[in-house]
Amino acid sequence: MDELEKNQRHKERMQRKKAAIDASIAQASQEKGVLVLLTGNGKGKSSSAFGMVARALGHGMKVGVAQFIKSRTDTGEEAFFSKQNNVEWHVLGDGFTWDTQDRAQDIATSERGWLIAEKMLADPSYDLVVLDELTYLINYKYLDAERVYEALEHRPARQHVVVTGRAAAAELRELADTVSEINDEKHAYRAGVQAQKGVDL
Numbered sequence: 522m523d524e525l526e527k528n529q530r531h532k533e534r535m536q537r538k539k540a541a542i543d544a545s546i547a548q549a550s551q552e553k554g555v556l557v558l559l560t561g562n563g564k565g566k567s568s569s570a571f572g573m574v575a576r577a578l579g580h581g582m583k584v585g586v587a588q589f590i591k592s593r594t595d596t597g598e599e600a601f602f603s604k605q606n607n608v609e610w611h612v613l614g615d616g617f618t619w620d621t622q623d624r625a626q627d628i629a630t631s632e633r634g635w636l637i638a639e640k641m642l643a644d645p646s647y648d649l650v651v652l653d654e655l656t657y658l659i660n661y662k663y664l665d666a667e668r669v670y671e672a673l674e675h676r677p678a679r680q681h682v683v684v685t686g687r688a689a690a691a692e693l694r695e696l697a698d699t700v701s702e703i704n705d706e707k708h709a710y711r712a713g714v715q716a717q718k719g720v721d722l
Contacts, residue, residue, distance in 0.1 A: 554680040555698040556673060560656060560689035563703035564721075570651045570683040571598045574608070577681075582648035583607045585641040589634055590614040590654040596722050609647075611637050614654075631663035638672075645677035656686025659693065670696055 522530075557573070559566040577584050584607060588599075591614050603610040613634030635658070641650045658664045673682060673696060684693065694700050709717075716722050 552679075554676065554678060554682070556696060557681070557683045557699045557701075558689055558693060558697035559683065559685045559701050559703060560687060560694075561701075561703035562687055562705040564705070564708060565703050566685040566687075567598075567653050569701070569703075570653060570685050571602065573649065573681075573683055574602055574651060577649040578602075578605055578607055581607070583609075583646055584649045584651070585609045585647045586611065586651045586653065587634060587638040587641065587655075588612045588614065588653040589631065589658055597719060609641070613637065627661070628663045631658045635664055635669070642672045642676045642680070642682070645680065647677075647680060649681045649683070650676075651683045652685070654686045655684050656689045656693065659690055660688055666690065666692065 557570075559569050574584050574586065584602075586602070586608065588611065591612060594612050599610055599612065602608050611634070614630060638650070638652055638655075641647050655669070659666045659669060670692060673684075676682065684697070689700075
């Protein structure tokens, strides 16, 4: 097969592919707020969510971020996004459960944090709400799961939500419009590399 034939076959394949993609796009005519779930053991769930924060801000949208579990306020994402217009940023945790070692405290902190998140989920002025590491609060039973699902299900019709965290429950997966499972193949931490600014912090 000569180069001319290869190019012609490639063009024909791409034309068929474009026609299929265009038809699929044409069928997706519904406009609604979507619930995106980013789960799995791999690195990058929160980073992906914050990428969507940047995308939303680029469109002039209002964003609310609720960070559960984490207590540190020196991360690069907070340093950057908290200075932007249209962003409300809340660090709502006391640290990882193995740091606090106090279930009653973790529950009380989770419930206080959820009240803030719940208000954002009920407010149509927020175009995008990020609930970072929410899955842990459900899995550890720090929050009533049904209360969480009800707030997600009855949020304003055009409001987008991103939930992150490992081991998302089946009910949350079912509720979500988009689910991405991020797998863990290799991590520098297990080779003794400290968390790095700009990559992990």
